[in-house]
Amino acid sequence: MTPSPGQPTAPERERILVVDDEFGIREGCRRVLTSEGYQVQTAADGLEGLETFRQEKNFAAALIDLKMPRMGGLELIDAIRKEDPDIMLLVITAYATIQTAVEATKKGAYGYIPKPFTPDELLLPLRNGLEKRSLALEAKRLRAERERRLLEITEERSKLRTIIECMTDGVAVVNQDKQVVLENAALARFLPEARPNSWPAPMAALGYPELISILEEALKAGTAPLISSTEITLDNRTYMVNASPVAEPGHDPFGAVAVVREITAIKQLAVAKSMFISMVAHELKSPLAAIEAFLDLILSRPESMTAEKQQEMMERCVLRARNLRNMVTELLNLVAIETGHLSLKRTPIELGSVVEEVVELQRPKAEAKQLEMILDLPEQQDTTQVLADKEALSCIITNLVDNAIKYTPDQGRVDVSVSCDEHLVKLAVRDSGIGMTEKERESAFDEFYRAKNKHTASIPGTGLGLSVVKRLVEMHNGVISLASEPGQGSTFTISFQSL
Amino acid sequence: MNDRPAVIMLVDDDQDFLDINESLLVASGYQVLPFCDRESAFGQICRQKPDLVITDLMMESLDAGFSLARRIKQEPALADLPVIIVTAISSQLGFNFTPRTPEELKSLHADAFLEKPVPPDKLLATVRELLK
Numbered sequence: 001m002t003p004s005p006g007q008p009t010a011p012e013r014e015r016i017l018v019v020d021d022e023f024g025i026r027e028g029c030r031r032v033l034t035s036e037g038y039q040v041q042t043a044a045d046g047l048e049g050l051e052t053f054r055q056e057k058n059f060a061a062a063l064i065d066l067k068m069p070r071m072g073g074l075e076l077i078d079a080i081r082k083e084d085p086d087i088m089l090l091v092i093t094a095y096a097t098i099q100t101a102v103e104a105t106k107k108g109a110y111g112y113i114p115k116p117f118t119p120d121e122l123l124l125p126l127r128n129g130l131e132k133r134s135l136a137l138e139a140k141r142l143r144a145e146r147e148r149r150l151l152e153i154t155e156e157r158s159k160l161r162t163i164i165e166c167m168t169d170g171v172a173v174v175n176q177d178k179q180v181v182l183e184n185a186a187l188a189r190f191l192p193e194a195r196p197n198s199w200p201a202p203m204a205a206l207g208y209p210e211l212i213s214i215l216e217e218a219l220k221a222g223t224a225p226l227i228s229s230t231e232i233t234l235d236n237r238t239y240m241v242n243a244s245p246v247a248e249p250g251h252d253p254f255g256a257v258a259v260v261r262e263i264t265a266i267k268q269l270a271v272a273k274s275m276f277i278s279m280v281a282h283e284l285k286s287p288l289a290a291i292e293a294f295l296d297l298i299l300s301r302p303e304s305m306t307a308e309k310q311q312e313m314m315e316r317c318v319l320r321a322r323n324l325r326n327m328v329t330e331l332l333n334l335v336a337i338e339t340g341h342l343s344l345k346r347t348p349i350e351l352g353s354v355v356e357e358v359v360e361l362q363r364p365k366a367e368a369k370q371l372e373m374i375l376d377l378p379e380q381q382d383t384t385q386v387l388a389d390k391e392a393l394s395c396i397i398t399n400l401v402d403n404a405i406k407y408t409p410d411q412g413r414v415d416v417s418v419s420c421d422e423h424l425v426k427l428a429v430r431d432s433g434i435g436m437t438e439k440e441r442e443s444a445f446d447e448f449y450r451a452k453n454k455h456t457a458s459i460p461g462t463g464l465g466l467s468v469v470k471r472l473v474e475m476h477n478g479v480i481s482l483a484s485e486p487g488q489g490s491t492f493t494i495s496f497q498s499l
Numbered sequence: 500m501n502d503r504p505a506v507i508m509l510v511d512d513d514q515d516f517l518d519i520n521e522s523l524l525v526a527s528g529y530q531v532l533p534f535c536d537r538e539s540a541f542g543q544i545c546r547q548k549p550d551l552v553i554t555d556l557m558m559e560s561l562d563a564g565f566s567l568a569r570r571i572k573q574e575p576a577l578a579d580l581p582v583i584i585v586t587a588i589s590s591q592l593g594f595n596f597t598p599r600t601p602e603e604l605k606s607l608h609a610d611a612f613l614e615k616p617v618p619p620d621k622l623l624a625t626v627r628e629l630l631k
């Protein structure tokens with residue numbers, strides 16, 4: 001019953017089911033409709049018609065005779081309508097059953113065609129009915145679409161709401177009538193007073209005059225896309241408030257929105273940074289001032305001092321200049337570490353052998369001060385393996401040994417030892433030197449910190465060595481500790497994870 | 500010049516500045532007492548009052564010089580002791596302690612405020628002025 005494959009394939013037209021017990025009507029309809037391009041299926045009675053309808057589905061229309069054996073037209077119409085609310089049903093009827101045909105239209109048939117009929121009398125109502133059906137289908141499609149969009153919008157809205165509620169920045173929206181219409185949880189967290197009990201609430205309910213006046217500014221801004229950034233400080237915390245009018249392009253604004261972000265930490269960082277710069281500037285300026293003052297004195301009144309004194313002052317200048325250069329180098333190291341430009345190449349390395357190298361390099365300095373420098377390494381060097389950057393290790397050990405030598409008076413003693421247990425490799429640098437007070441110990445690792453007392457006054461240094469050491473140790477997941485008492489010497493201990 | 504040379508106390512944690520100023524002042528006929536920390540300096544002042552104090556500002560703390568000057572001026576017996584504060588502190592960067600008016604200077608308990616390095620002539624002129 002499917003159209004034979006040989007048939008010319010005109011543009012696909014609707015499928016139509018013809019159900020009539022009269023062979024002549026069935027075939028007549030088929031001929032007329034097929035020639036119009038419709039696809040036609042026929043059935044000889046109600047039951048067969050229902051079966052065909054169920055098997056083939058998606059018929060656009062059905063022409064149904066009312067009086068048929070097995071199952072009458074009305075019954076068939078009922079059954080089909082139940083399963084397909086959109087199908088267009090036309091009743092074919094003899095005059096005798098017009099009354100029934102009217103009843104059929106009540107059941108949802110589009111109309112009826114009295115028998116006998118001409119091709120045109122068949123086609124005209126069919127076309128009208130099909131057109132009405134497709135209009136109805138289109139309307140239905142649009143309605144479904146609208147409903148889907150509506151659903152999406154509602155979903156979208158609740159999504160937006162959730163997003164705004166979850167933002168870490170505080171958000172407050174007011175309308176032109178100066179009412180708060182939206183506010184999120186973060187805002188209430190920052191500004192606990194600012195949570196009105198219900199919306200819309202008068203703007204005053206926000207409770208913070210600073211915030212209110214910023215929003216009022218934004219409301220007054222008109223269509224200009226003003227975005228104002230204002231810092232406000234409440235309870236020692238600093239917030240950045242960005243406010244702008246809320247408007248759709250080309251329309252008047254209908255409110256203003258403020259986004260509140262806590263910037264306390266950033267603020268503190270900025271302050272710390274300026275402090276650091278001031279400190280650097282001071283540290284650079286002091287030695288420069290000393291050099292300038294020495295030279296000024298020597299140049300302006302050479303007659304006031306002996307040649308030896310002048311020589312001594314020149315030597316101090318060289319020392320200060322060298323110290324200054326060291327400081328710049330260490331500063332650059334510090335910056336490299338801070339900005340992450342220092343890339344560590346960590347490889348398995350024997351801590352013991354690096355310590356040995358450094359100690360031997362420093363030994364002449366110790367000998368010049370008649371210090372006894374003793375190196376204590378484990379029997380088996382391979383037990384001191386750690387995962388570390390060789391340069392960094394050298395730098396760490398050099399700084400500690402250098403300090404031990406520097407801060408120990410002549411004839412003292414420096415002990416450098418490496419030991420290890422199952423998990424840790426430890427380096428200890430102990431000296432019998434001047435030691436440190438509790439306050440000095442607390443600041444020892446700070447940038448530029450140098451203990452100032454009668455022992456240290458004549459010892460050059462930049463105060464950056466230990467801050468570099470600490471950072472490098474931490475970059476290796478190591479731990480550094482310090483034990484020291486004034487006049488009792490100091491011990492710096494570093495532990496690394498062993499390999 | 501009086502019969503005895505004026506005694507000037509220098510307080511600075513930078514040994515070099517003690518050296519520089521000592522050379523300069525000794526060559527100009529003053530007697531100099533160098534100190535590298537505020538505590539021992541103040542002890543000495545109490546024992547024997549010098550004629551003038553020149554102190555650095557930033558020593559063990561940011562404003563050690565100020566507190567030394569304040570302690571001097573608040574001690575009735577020492578209130579007339581002139582104090583010069585010198586500092587290398589960078590005035591461009593945040594900390595600007597440099598007083599702009601005589602009142603500000605007075606509130607710092609200092610009689611003069613000079614920036615390091617102080618040109619020798621300027622230091623000598625200031626010292627002479629304050630010792631008059």
Ligand SMILES: Nc1ncnc2c1ncn2[C@@H]1O[C@H](COP(=O)(O)OP(=O)(O)OP(=O)(O)O)[C@@H](O)[C@H]1O
Binds near residue numbers: 451461
């Ligand atoms: N072994 C030590 N004994 C006593 N004091 C020490 C010792 N090591 C460090 N210090 C104190 O800690 C301060 C900071 O040390 P750090 O190595 O950072 O700076 P520095 O030695 O002064 O200068 P440099 O940057 O040239 O090393 C020192 O100025 C000193 O006062």
Ligand SMILES: [Mg+2]
Binds near residue numbers: 399402403461465466
């Ligand atoms: Mg050091």
